[in-house]
Amino acid sequence: MKHHVLHAEIIAPEGAPEWMTNREELWNRVEAGEKRKDAQLAKEILLILPRNLDAEQQKQVVREFIGENLTPRGLVADFAIHSPDASDGEKNPHAHIMFTLRPVQGDGFGKKQTGYYDLDGKKFLYDAHNSYESVLNRVSEQADSDIRFDLRSLKSKGIQREPQPKIGPKVTHLEKRGYETEWGKQVRQVMHRNYAQTAYASHSLTHQITYHSSRALDAVRDDIAYQYYEAAYGDNNHKDFYGNDEREHERGGFER
Template structure:
């Protein structure tokens, strides 16, 4: 199953992370961190197929050693909240062999990363899977955020661009110091660069699919950007996927299964509608003649011929019953011509679009509520950390406390901000959210049932289409066999003596 996944996060001290520990985990090795004075041992970690370090030309060769490289990164970053590395997680393709996947990963990193002067520490993972599960081959990449200069020394992440007045003089602030903007020295963190990388990985995989003659492709764009009327699922994460593989059903897993079931119905309905429009267009072109037969007359021809060919009374009765059902449907919706059929199909299509918009709004709000639950849990668990800060009166002690609990405080403030945006009075009402979520589930189920009704009606429309095509072919054959169209044959007169 071809799939696209390319995400990037940052490894940073403010989140309690270590570049050495991250590298050890991804490579499945035991590495010592000089900054923290401790080992990170992941030698028992399974699923690591291979790992390697790709260096640009100016990088010191000793950086081929993983422990040397990441300790050098840690040493270059002095700040307690320093951003250490970019961390990429990229899915490989089950349609390719392991050797092909590894070669593709190396090509991608060499052409798109190393060529920009980036160091790439990458590892290919293929975790064990439960019986019947889908393989999940992927590779991780760690790249130092701080660039190397031409001499192989660590350079600057940012440079100062001073603000100038109309005369080209530096503008100073209230403290008398010149004002400046911090500008990144590389484009590695630019959203357009990430977009370029995502597209490049797709292009590389798709070229390989074409080379192997496989009729599958991947796309880095969202459903919305691709113009697909599908509902997006939620990110599950490694923990949820591991639980699901063991047969433990999770909330996120259930939610995604629900979304996927809805998408399957939407996709089927949309395909049927598109096919009907195509057929109507072709049929109208053929039947756009003087005194073109009506749909009912064509269907009468079809069912008459079908009954004539039936071998039993039971078959004739079934044909008559089906004809009545189709006829009643056409009469109920005032469908007598292809124009009427096209108008009805368009009405069904509009209904589908309206239902899709409602489902989008419902699932979007349900995701927000689920996130609010998570924010509330974070707020509750980290409130003691925040309260501890409020009890400290002396500035020096407060700063020390903030530094020690920076990651927790950042999460607490983010959770409080999100909850305050939802609850202006500052009171989190879980009961109210649960009631709203239940209403949304009920409404979603009702709207989903409407999709099933539409699918049933489309089956009737499809039956009309198939039967009319058959009747048209029969009508054309009948015309060809009329006496005026039948070729004349001259017979030689014979004398017969008795």
């Protein structure tokens, strides 16, 4: 098994022949069933798995997602969970789901489910996106975790990001060599301001803390936003961000 692969599993629809749970035979037959050499054999979905769930709960998330979105269509899903090191020193758990384009039919496969009204359509992506959010929240709640997930885009959440200035190759080269430039400084300030706005609006890009969470998490959120804002605007300009000169601002604005 490859490095960082924690679990691998094949899930087939109910009534599928037993050979479909054999990885080598499954994909050999999928390939053999196509006439064109350049035919698309499968599609892949990447799921980012939350760190607040343990290994078994992460497996449950993937299985339930497949059970809501793929096997009801008659599709066979082959998934693997990886957990390499992340840049922050923690783990980066995620799942790769490879699934057939043709549904199970008898002892083989039927017609491909591709096209605008099937797997290539916006509706499938929209439904799968909403399904994943529901699965995450359901499993997280079952795990007695206070963390809830909001997978809407920043725009949908009402978080406006400031456009980042473009820099040319000369500035990029200087910055990479360790020389600070005025253009580079402007880019960093915009990045910090965007981080500050995001941190203040929600605990993270995908996590939403429920009302029952510890107030300490609110304090952590505010500390993060405060530090980013300080880096962007300086120590004496918090009024524009918080609405007053003190950090004793009203916490009720945090979406719950």
